Amino acid sequence: MPDRRTRTDQVSDxxxxxxxxxxxxxxxxxxxxRIRYRAVTPDEARRLAALAHDHTHHGTKK
Ligand SMILES: [Zn+2]
Known part of the structure; x- marks a missing residue:
């Protein structure tokens, strides 16, 4: 197996x-x-990137 990703993941990538x-x-x-987005403004992209990297907002269990 080349890697652990599924074919579906590779296609969607x-x-x-x-x-x-x-x-x-x-x-x-x-x-x-994860956040998926497309065709957003640079400002919106920056906002989403900040959100994705701010783990305190995700609230996932340890
Ligand atoms: Zn997180």
């Missing part, structure tokens, strides 16, 4: 590259919080 869609992931270990 390829589509995301074509459409400019982005996925932001939380950097906290074990946190699966």
């Amino acid at each position: 390829a589509i995301a590259r074509l459409t400019g869609r982005r996925t932001l992931r939380c950097p906290a270990p074990g946190c699966t919080f």
